[in-house]
Amino acid sequence: MTRTDGRILALDLGTSSARALVLSAVDAAPVPGALARYKISPTYATGGSATLDLHEYVEGLLGCLDELQQNGHLDDIGAIVLSSQWHSIVALDNKGSAVTPVITWADTRAVSLDLGSSFDEHAFHARTGSWLHRLYWTRRIPWLLSEGSPAGFAGLPDLVLERLTGERVTSVSIASGTGTLDLAHGSYDEEALDIAGVKADRLPPIVPTGWTGSLSSEFGRRWPGLVGVPVHPPTGDGAASNVGTGGYDETTAAVTVGTSAAVRVVHPIDDAPELPWELWRYRVDDKRAVTGMAFSAAGNLHAWLTGVLQLDSDEPTGIEIGSSRVIAAPFQAGTRPPETVASGSGVYFGLSFDDTAADLLAASLQGASLEIDRGLRMLDSLFGRQLQVVLGGGGIDASAWWRRCLTATFARPTTVCAEAEVGARGAAAIALGLSPDPGGEHLTPAPAEVDRVHTLRPRYTALRELAVKASRELG
Missing domain, CATH: 3.30.420.40 (ATPase, nucleotide binding domain)
Incomplete structure (x- = not known):
């Protein structure tokens, strides 16, 4: 190259x-x-x-x-x-x-x-x-x-x-x-x-x-x-977006949020770690692979909700991260393999007459963040370290609240890629041997937000298990 x-x-x-x-x-x-x-x-x-x-x-x-x-x-x-x-x-x-x-x-x-x-x-x-x-x-x-x-x-x-x-x-x-x-x-x-x-x-x-x-x-x-x-x-x-975001070696996980979302790590194909059943692996080029997990609900979920709820803002204004009583399993578009949750399996739990459109949006973005976090933790385990995280893609660029929510959910600092065109940038870097720097803002998780998400996590996990079971039994 x-x-x-x-x-x-x-x-x-x-x-x-x-x-x-x-x-x-x-x-x-x-x-x-x-x-x-x-x-x-x-x-x-x-x-x-x-x-x-x-x-x-x-x-x-x-x-x-x-x-x-x-x-x-x-x-x-x-x-x-x-x-x-x-x-x-x-x-x-x-x-x-x-x-x-x-x-x-x-x-x-x-x-x-x-x-x-x-x-x-x-x-x-x-x-x-x-x-x-x-x-x-x-x-x-x-x-x-x-x-x-x-x-x-x-x-x-x-x-x-x-x-x-x-x-x-x-x-x-x-x-x-x-x-x-x-x-x-x-x-x-x-x-x-x-x-x-x-x-x-x-x-x-x-x-x-x-x-x-x-x-x-x-x-x-x-x-x-x-x-x-x-x-x-x-x-x-997926491979191009990882490299374009700045995640081009095994120390860093790239979280990209576009129409769908994914968390991935680029690493050498030689001596690659044994692939867990829950993760996929593709190739970047002749020498590198990319291992990760993809999610069907991301920017599409955000766009659908802001339209259906007729929100004036793309953000869940006034809702503190991790604070909503409502929890949501964001399976409106189903799941990617190996899970088989069908489209139309999205779930909300805990609704009351006090809840607003902003509560529903916050719950869905929080649910999507927790889904991505499941994949990130598997990759941490696979590569034997707490991975650094870079964020990129149109969904990341569009929502400051979601960037903070992901950072709190991951409970570690993140770097936001300054360039929105991560796919094109990554394809150029792969073809020509470039190593682009993310070049964006650095976010530090707020301890109070991390604590609230930690408290919320068991409730989300329980709802997720029920949603998966219902999809199999009712689908």
Whole structure:
């Protein structure tokens, strides 16, 4: 990996937007005004469908580049990097054309698998970092094969890269999010392929981190300043966000709050600690992995509540952290594997006529903080130390109350990343060997807030157990 003398063009392939932005080559900080965004509206339908229109998505992204070009921002670009949502899949025909929309991580359609008593899912999880969950290609490909006769499969970032360069390849980072990668060897896992019912030649080839492509002649004519600029393979958004936040070694956990939330640690893949069943592990690049836990309720929960409750403020004004009588298990969007709490399982307990909209918002943000804390404590144990914590992402940036709540819940100091564009920044850092500093404010937990959260924790744990049980029995 080498640094670039020019600025960096970052393409960020999210679920709610496709973005193009220009970053400084020194510290991967966004260049003021050099950002273009295309809003994406996933299509949700009965049966668990959650999809994106591939053509609209790609054309929207290309339009972002046109906008940057028109405003003079595509000059002096030395590298093109990509950060992308993990877990998407598209079925392809024998000509490589898409025969399905982009099926996102939120789509719940998949086949159930019965592999018999000889299958060792714990060994499979230790090797691939994933479970036999509908999130992964091990269950999605058999479902797609049962619905038609696709010749191949690829993810959204693979097809964006192909549109730009003419080469359909994937990175070890993106491949790890499919659940079909042997993490230690960085190649497709034979047992995972057998379960999915495909050979490796039906999936995009995995290229090393140092691979680069170049824009096709079509786009060279469209954006002359990008001719010959190396295009680096994409990085999964979770790995990119960790590094972009400043959590790029095993001393530091990064907590990122966007649409969903996660707590993760980046560490060498060699001699990695044994993976606990409750955590996932993916790859950052050829030498590093990222281990963590993800949560389905975060910024989406905050946005939903402020809309439903018609709050004038995004903050639970007047509510002291840890003080609300109301407790909430934030399972409105269910849970990630290995737990199987279904969407629609959110719970409030302790409501009275004295409670306000601010009480409900505070209880939900506190519940989400306690969920993240569960993952952080597992990572503390895994790496044998109390980890330093950096906070980043749009949800962190939007709410000072939530930043303080997380700090009190973790009962340790935190550092807030000064840059909101952590995914794009991290993709640049990974591709070019940069080590960005968080550069933001340092928060110290208030003892009174820590004590109140400590007192609240057993009540939350009891409610959580009831919510999980009710989801299984009533779902």
